[in-house]
Amino acid sequence: MHDLLIQKLLDFTHLLSEDIDLIKVACTVKPKLVPARTTILRQGDMLNAVPFILSGWICASKHLKDGRWQVLSFFVKGDLCDCGLPTLREMDHSLRTLSDSLILELPNEALDEMITKSPRLRAAFTRSSLVQSVIAREWVLSLGQLNAKERCAHLICELFWRLRAANAIKGNSFEFPLTQEEVGATIGISTVHTNRILQSLRDENLIEQKGRRLTIKDQFGLEELAMFNPSFLHLNPLVMPPPTLARPVAHIG
Amino acid sequence: MHDLLIQKLLDFTHLLSEDIDLIKVACTVKPKLVPARTTILRQGDMLNAVPFILSGWICASKHLKDGRWQVLSFFVKGDLCDCGLPTLREMDHSLRTLSDSLILELPNEALDEMITKSPRLRAAFTRSSLVQSVIAREWVLSLGQLNAKERCAHLICELFWRLRAANAIKGNSFEFPLTQEEVGATIGISTVHTNRILQSLRDENLIEQKGRRLTIKDQFGLEELAMFNPSFLHLNPLVMPPPTLARPVAHIG
DNA sequence: CGGTCCCTTGACAGCCGTCAACTACCGTGG
DNA sequence: CCACGGTAGTTGACGGCTGTCAAGGGACCG
Numbered sequence: 015m016h017d018l019l020i021q022k023l024l025d026f027t028h029l030l031s032e033d034i035d036l037i038k039v040a041c042t043v044k045p046k047l048v049p050a051r052t053t054i055l056r057q058g059d060m061l062n063a064v065p066f067i068l069s070g071w072i073c074a075s076k077h078l079k080d081g082r083w084q085v086l087s088f089f090v091k092g093d094l095c096d097c098g099l100p101t102l103r104e105m106d107h108s109l110r111t112l113s114d115s116l117i118l119e120l121p122n123e124a125l126d127e128m129i130t131k132s133p134r135l136r137a138a139f140t141r142s143s144l145v146q147s148v149i150a151r152e153w154v155l156s157l158g159q160l161n162a163k164e165r166c167a168h169l170i171c172e173l174f175w176r177l178r179a180a181n182a183i184k185g186n187s188f189e190f191p192l193t194q195e196e197v198g199a200t201i202g203i204s205t206v207h208t209n210r211i212l213q214s215l216r217d218e219n220l221i222e223q224k225g226r227r228l229t230i231k232d233q234f235g236l237e238e239l240a241m242f243n244p245s246f247l248h249l250n251p252l253v254m255p256p257p258t259l260a261r262p263v264a265h266i267g
Numbered sequence: 268m269h270d271l272l273i274q275k276l277l278d279f280t281h282l283l284s285e286d287i288d289l290i291k292v293a294c295t296v297k298p299k300l301v302p303a304r305t306t307i308l309r310q311g312d313m314l315n316a317v318p319f320i321l322s323g324w325i326c327a328s329k330h331l332k333d334g335r336w337q338v339l340s341f342f343v344k345g346d347l348c349d350c351g352l353p354t355l356r357e358m359d360h361s362l363r364t365l366s367d368s369l370i371l372e373l374p375n376e377a378l379d380e381m382i383t384k385s386p387r388l389r390a391a392f393t394r395s396s397l398v399q400s401v402i403a404r405e406w407v408l409s410l411g412q413l414n415a416k417e418r419c420a421h422l423i424c425e426l427f428w429r430l431r432a433a434n435a436i437k438g439n440s441f442e443f444p445l446t447q448e449e450v451g452a453t454i455g456i457s458t459v460h461t462n463r464i465l466q467s468l469r470d471e472n473l474i475e476q477k478g479r480r481l482t483i484k485d486q487f488g489l490e491e492l493a494m495f496n497p498s499f500l501h502l503n504p505l506v507m508p509p510p511t512l513a514r515p516v517a518h519i520g
Numbered sequence: 521c522g523g524t525c526c527c528t529t530g531a532c533a534g535c536c537g538t539c540a541a542c543t544a545c546c547g548t549g550g
Numbered sequence: 551c552c553a554c555g556g557t558a559g560t561t562g563a564c565g566g567c568t569g570t571c572a573a574g575g576g577a578c579c580g
């Protein structure tokens with residue numbers, strides 16, 4: 015149960031055994047199994063614990079009064095929904111499960127203790143939160159400059175790399191529980207247009223969808239289309255998979 | 268020189284006199300005067316200091332290989348360009364002045380010292396960085412769901428409130444050094460369309476532009492159009508100006 | 521005076537949203 | 551077993567928002 019958090023934080027920094035102990039203490043909470051399509055936190059809620067995703071998919075979204083809404087971020091296995099950690103007063107967006115999810119709710123006090131007692135844990139949490147905001151900035155770039163097809167490809171690439179780093183893919187395929195409406199609300203296009211875009215990606219043999227699974231058939235083509243460069247995800251080089259065949263990088267001794 | 272940083276951090280938390288001393292020590296660096304339209308950090312640069320803006324405008328931008336580029340954020344008087352603080356390896360975007368700017372470069376070590384020695388300063392810096400990422404998420408919402416005119420209005424509202432909190436406006440007008448190309452690169456539309464959108468905002472008497480200054484003629488109308496709610500900026504309630512006449516809030520003792 | 525940068529305008533095309541209808545799939549209940 | 555309803559995906563027609571191209575105008579500067 016605490017293994018996943020340890021592994022996650024190890025991606026960001028080196029830990030001592032005392033840090034591991036602190037993590038174990040913090041992780042004595044009982045994980046919650048939340049069914050798919052359940053709102054776990056609403057805009058305006060006070061939060062006294064930070065959800066840590068053991069498995070499943072969660073999305074953060076913000077709603078306008080006229081009904082329009084936008085997905086702000088996704089959280090998958092190994093992610094902290096650090097909606098401002100225990101710092102800002104209240105949730106400015108909602109959190110909702112997209113698939114059945116196992117969630118560990120880390121109480122603010124437990125986080126505070128880890129952060130206060132260990133500079134290494136503090137650095138790790140800071141970096142984790144920083145990576146989330148770098149991803150948000152990448153979404154700004156995508157939404158602002160890419161067209162619908164490129165944005166869609168970009169989203170799929172990002173999720174693919176993140177899930178791969180979280181060890182949550184099989185071959186080139188992964189669970190993809192989003193409806194087309196949700197994909198649209200993520201890349202800022204209508205549901206109908208999302209349908210056509212996904213269709214074109216399938217037609218061009220870039221991806222394949224079967225039920226709630228998505229397979230990347232042509233990773234290089236997809237990344238080329240999206241002008242995707244995974245470096246912004248700041249994945250641990252050790253868990254980074256070998257590069258695509260078609261895109262060689264410097265030899266690793 | 269250090270006054271501005273102290274004032275900024277006071278917006279986020281309470282400080283003790285020892286904290287003030289730490290800030291004064293960190294601020295012994297000599298500020299740099301950088302002319303307008305100068306790139307101060309490039310994508311890929313290592314950063315060993317965090318720019319703190321004493322006056323002027325800076326923008327962060329990311330460039331695609333095909334020439335398209337997107338503004339990721341603006342930094343104005345009193346802002347820290349906390350491009351990941353001293354945590355992530357290198358700049359994933361560029362930093363450029365939009366007007367003549369006075370910049371204090373806080374060395375990583377000075378920041379480290381403040382953060383390590385004072386939990387209050389640490390909290391303040393964390394919150395400051397958090398607010399930046401909340402703004403990025405708001406841009407995701409704006410880019411994803413609002414149309415060009417709404418986005419433009421939203422941007423103007425955000426800048427207006429931030430500059431007002433930084434005490435950098437006169438009446439309802441402020442320095443607005445952006446070219447239309449830069450506005451377009453911020454809200455994700457072409458230069459030509461930006462021109463037409465700004466024109467329509469002027470025609471409807473929402474804003475006025477004279478030289479490099481912008482005046483808000485109808486704050487309520489502009490905020491209504493953009494569905495703008497300043498709460499996401501997490502401005503210090505004490506420095507929040509009185510609410511718009513047309514939008515009454517609960518009586519304040 | 522010429523050059524450059526920025527703003528402005530018109531014409532036209534294409535991406536994308538909206539509306540509406542239809543299909544496929546799944547679980548439920550009779 | 552089938553009828554039924556709900557959700558998600560699909561398709562076509564049409565229109566509007568926005569991009570592109572091209573040209574011209576104004577301000578500033580060397």
